[in-house]
Amino acid sequence: MGGDGLVVTERTRLRRIREQGSHRRGDLDAVLATGFLCHLGVVVDGTAMVVPTAYGVDDGQLYLHGSVASRSLVQAPGSTVCVTVTHVDGLVLARSVFEHSVNYRCAMIYGVPRLVTDPDEKLRGLRALTEQSTPGQWEYVRQPNRKELAATALLALDLDEASVKTRTGPPDDGDSEDAALGLWAGVLPVVTTFGEPVADPVLAADVLPPAHVTSRVGRPPGE
Amino acid sequence: MGGDGLVVTERTRLRRIREQGSHRRGDLDAVLATGFLCHLGVVVDGTAMVVPTAYGVDDGQLYLHGSVASRSLVQAPGSTVCVTVTHVDGLVLARSVFEHSVNYRCAMIYGVPRLVTDPDEKLRGLRALTEQSTPGQWEYVRQPNRKELAATALLALDLDEASVKTRTGPPDDGDSEDAALGLWAGVLPVVTTFGEPVADPVLAADVLPPAHVTSRVGRPPGE
Numbered sequence: 001m002g003g004d005g006l007v008v009t010e011r012t013r014l015r016r017i018r019e020q021g022s023h024r025r026g027d028l029d030a031v032l033a034t035g036f037l038c039h040l041g042v043v044v045d046g047t048a049m050v051v052p053t054a055y056g057v058d059d060g061q062l063y064l065h066g067s068v069a070s071r072s073l074v075q076a077p078g079s080t081v082c083v084t085v086t087h088v089d090g091l092v093l094a095r096s097v098f099e100h101s102v103n104y105r106c107a108m109i110y111g112v113p114r115l116v117t118d119p120d121e122k123l124r125g126l127r128a129l130t131e132q133s134t135p136g137q138w139e140y141v142r143q144p145n146r147k148e149l150a151a152t153a154l155l156a157l158d159l160d161e162a163s164v165k166t167r168t169g170p171p172d173d174g175d176s177e178d179a180a181l182g183l184w185a186g187v188l189p190v191v192t193t194f195g196e197p198v199a200d201p202v203l204a205a206d207v208l209p210p211a212h213v214t215s216r217v218g219r220p221p222g223e
Numbered sequence: 224m225g226g227d228g229l230v231v232t233e234r235t236r237l238r239r240i241r242e243q244g245s246h247r248r249g250d251l252d253a254v255l256a257t258g259f260l261c262h263l264g265v266v267v268d269g270t271a272m273v274v275p276t277a278y279g280v281d282d283g284q285l286y287l288h289g290s291v292a293s294r295s296l297v298q299a300p301g302s303t304v305c306v307t308v309t310h311v312d313g314l315v316l317a318r319s320v321f322e323h324s325v326n327y328r329c330a331m332i333y334g335v336p337r338l339v340t341d342p343d344e345k346l347r348g349l350r351a352l353t354e355q356s357t358p359g360q361w362e363y364v365r366q367p368n369r370k371e372l373a374a375t376a377l378l379a380l381d382l383d384e385a386s387v388k389t390r391t392g393p394p395d396d397g398d399s400e401d402a403a404l405g406l407w408a409g410v411l412p413v414v415t416t417f418g419e420p421v422a423d424p425v426l427a428a429d430v431l432p433p434a435h436v437t438s439r440v441g442r443p444p445g446e
Contacts, residue, residue, distance in 0.1 A: 037311055037325065039262040041271030048264030048271040050307040052329055084273040088260055090421075091356050093436065096365040097349060098375070102260065102356075106275055126320060133314050133325075134411070142319040142401055152321070174425035178365055184432045188357070188439065189418035198313075199409040202397040209407045213316065216411065 006162050020166050027164040031107040032057050034087055034222035036133035040064060041082040055083070056128030062109060062157040063116070063125035083109045083157060090187040094171035095178035101167060103187060109162040113155040119146075125154045133221070136212025193220050229385050243389050250387040254330040255280050257310055257445035259356035263287060264305040278306070279351030285332060285380040286339075286348035306332045306380060313410040317394035318401035324390060326410060332385040336378040342369075348377045356444070359435025416443050 006023040022028075038055045041048050056063045062083060085107045092101035116122050123144070130138045144152065171185050194216045197209045216223075229246040245251075261278045264271050279286045285306060308330045315324035339345050346367070353361045367375070394408050417439045420432045439446075 036314075037309070039264075039273050039307060039309070041262075041264045041273035041305075043266055043269070043271050046266070047303045047333065048266050048273070048305045050262050050264035050271070050273050050305045050331070052307065052309040052311075052327065054325060080270045082264075082271045082273045084262060084275065086260070086262070086275040088275075090418075091259075093357060093360065093420075094364065096371070097353055097361065097367050098371040100353060100357075100360075100364075102277060104275065108273070110270065130320055130323060134316060134323075137316065137323075138320065141317065141323075141406060142404060144320050148319070148321040170421075170423040170425075174423050179425070181365060182430060183364060184420075184422065184430050184436070185426060186420055186422040186432070188420050188436055190415060190444070191418045192413060192415045195313075195412035195414045197316075197407075197409055197411050198393075199407065200393040200397050202393075202402070203408060207405060207407050209409065213407070213411055221413070 006160060020168075022164040022166075023162070024164070025159075027166075028107050028109075028159065028162050029057075031085055031087065031105050031164055032062070032159075034105070034220070035085055036221060038064070038083045038085045041084065043079060054129055054133065055085070056125065056130070056132040057159075058124055058128035060159050061125070062159055063128050064113070064155045064157065065126065065129055065152055078112065080110055080112050081157070083111075085109075087192075088190045089168070090189040092167070092171050092187055093185055094173045095176070095181050095183045095185050096173060099171050099173040099176075099178075101171070103167050103169070105164070105166045107162060107164050109157060109159060111157045111159075111161055113157045116154040116156050119149060121156070122149055122152070122154050125156060126152065134213070134216075136210070140210055140212065191220070193218055229383060243391075245387040245389075246385075247387070248382075250389075251330050251332075251382065251385050252280075254308055254310065254328050254387055255285070255382075257328070257443070258308055259444060261287070261306045261308045264307065266302060277352055277356065278308070279348065279353070279355040280382075281347055281351035283382050284348070285382055286351050287336070287378045287380065288349065288352055288375055301335065303333060303335050304380070306334075308332075310415075311413045312391070313412040315390070315394050315410055316408055317396045318399070318404050318406045318408050319396060322394050322396040322399075322401075324394065326390050326392070328387070328389045330385060330387050332380060332382060334380045334382075334384055336380045339377040339379050342372060344379070345372055345375070345377050348379060349375065357436070357439075359433070363433055363435065414443070416441055
């Protein structure tokens, strides 16, 4: 614990024992690198609101964006938010209902988001968002113009206060008396990959998807 | 809006126009049936905390569980929580950065969870949780004993106040002036399926996975 850079606070201190926790920056970076969607938690009218949204990472900052009309983003600057990124790796099927679990990797980041107003940082943040899900896409497509930049709300969040939790491996009851039941136990993996690209129906048939898109087919996000 | 059963409140009223929203109970049920993991948002010390956790559905109730030690579950009863279930279906790759999006299905449920104490309902809730991810597993494995039931915190949440948002289809800029750029545009599907079961290493080699597990290989959750 303590690790190389992440601040351990009361709310990121790891409490559960059965799962593995980490405050290492490298573990956080690895979880963030594997996906592009997070769940953003904001307090709205005293109640938590949890919305899925895309993210990007650049220079120790997590960037989140959305329409200016989005309630959660309008409320977020100035108050603490929680951003959670979860990858599900498998169902842990044990000999007893009680020992069932899920193999997963999860990062939780707390911070007070900053509304990005500097045009250069806004471009960098949007680039990070675009490249997070589709590396190579930023250079391939038309980049934002001034009007589009103005219509995009972009939030930046420090990656300092965070924790990572993971569960891996078989069920925990292999050495329990339930092992004598003779039941099958193990993990049913959950596999997430990209499928074959589906062209926009209005596209001319001779316009083929670029290599940075086709190269991802059959591979998981982040690879 | 209004639909067949879900209550439309200020916080579930659909605000964004570009995505499709629904307050129909059937749409909610369809999103919930396709997964087993939600993100639970709870206010802890004035800040939203977003934790991934498994869920089950039975008789109009959403059941969530976890260790009694889990902070979010201990705090949740008596205060309003937000439960969000998100399925990512594809990256929407447009001609301009600005029009990039994600195809998804998302359900958001608000309510004040109730701590389940009745042993019969606790069993029904745990059954729903187990069967949500792995149909057939409840009858196959050893069901909870009294001690295990006592050690499990189970929350029930009414499904009445909820909204569903989805985005499907190609990018929106097929009829814009960017179409003249001649770039490929379309959707890169995200496909989630179950992989080949991985046996617990301590298991005897002649113990084979049951049909309700092997039948799911190559299929997505909820099918």
